[in-house]
């Protein structure tokens with residue numbers, strides 16, 4: 001039996017995220033978008049609240065909660081500032097990865113730093129200039145020497161890569177293909193690691209996205225996460241959980257767009273009546289409300305399966321696919337409801353529309369989600 005009634009603890013996490021987002025994120029969300037200011041202080045406070053490691057055990061500095069609480073928290077944060085939320089989501093994903101595959105020494109050394117504010121946040125460096133969807137073809141190498149591992153190569157699109165104190169990096173240690181990849185933990189400031197200038201993006205402008213270059217970057221012997229050759233599987237496990245996070249982020253953006261659309265539609269009058277009275281507008285709002293509920297249920301299902309330690313790859317892909325595409329449709333309609341005003345920076349919906357766009361691209365494009373779902377459905 002599946003229950004979607006949150007527990008007291010899940011509600012507490014949700015309420016904590018909502019209060020923080022309304023008080024600390026929303027007031028400066030437009031400014032962050034305009035100036036591309038990274039939310040450094042906000043992330044430190046989020047760490048204090050346990051929201052950088054929602055499902056990370058308390059023993060490693062996390063909140064010790066679960067994936068359902070994580071969905072509720074991320075969607076509350078994204079409702080107010082999607083840029084800040086992506087840094088939070090990536091940190092949660094990276095910290096959970098180290099908890100799952102790291103040695104006890106790695107967990108104790110890195111996870112409290114990642115989730116507790118000392119490292120500000122964490123980054124996840126898989127994509128490269130020549131490959132995103134096809135991660136198994138990545139070209140960064142890690143070569144074993146007497147002193148440890150030497151990294152050479154380039155990463156692209158790394159969220160928070162210029163602020164993160166801990167970066168999880170995938171590199172090739174073996175043959176061509178997915179079985180030649182391994183995962184490494186890299187600390188910021190390691191000699192040989194250089195950081196490119198932040199991309200100037202269409203949306204999520206308060207999140208920084210950078211290229212990383214590794215030139216004879218020497219890592220200690222124990223920098224590898226788990227066993228050699230297991231990197232691809234580890235990345236896929238992390239991305240399954242990550243997709244729950246991006247579905248939740250999309251959900252938060254969609255809810256904000258619906259809120260904006262409803263309040264504008266009630267206020268704006270044409271031909272003597274509020275546009276909210278018109279069937280054409282109500283249908284857009286009805287579609288949005290229905291899609292938001294469907295996205296939430298899909299996302300909670302994936303989170304519940306994860307919490308029960310059951311397979312959830314297909315369910316996470318479905319949640320991410322549906323929620324991200326729904327968020328884009330909902331933002332489109334919400335902007336339409338605003339008429340010409342929606343096309344200006346004076347209205348929140350313009351930012352939401354831009355912020356939603358990337359949710360069908362990162363952590364696996366919609367095409368890749370359909371590929372994952374298709375293989376699973378056909379294989380059944």
Ligand SMILES: Cc1cc2nc3c(=O)[nH]c(=O)nc-3n(C[C@H](O)[C@H](O)[C@H](O)COP(=O)(O)OP(=O)(O)OC[C@H]3O[C@@H](n4cnc5c(N)ncnc54)[C@H](O)[C@@H]3O)c2cc1C
Pocket residue numbers: 090123124125126127128130131132133134156157158159160201204209358361362363364365366367368371
């Ligand atoms: C703002 C932002 C932040 C990001 N943050 C991170 C991060 O922190 N860490 C990280 O590692 N990466 C990050 N990424 C990278 C992101 O995950 C990739 O952009 C994404 O996986 C797509 O890869 P690509 O851009 O190389 O596109 P490609 O893989 O080149 O794909 C191009 C197009 O072809 C389609 N396509 C590809 N293969 C197939 C196929 N087999 N069948 C059908 N269609 C296909 C894709 O869906 C897409 O439409 C970020 C990207 C952005 C924009």
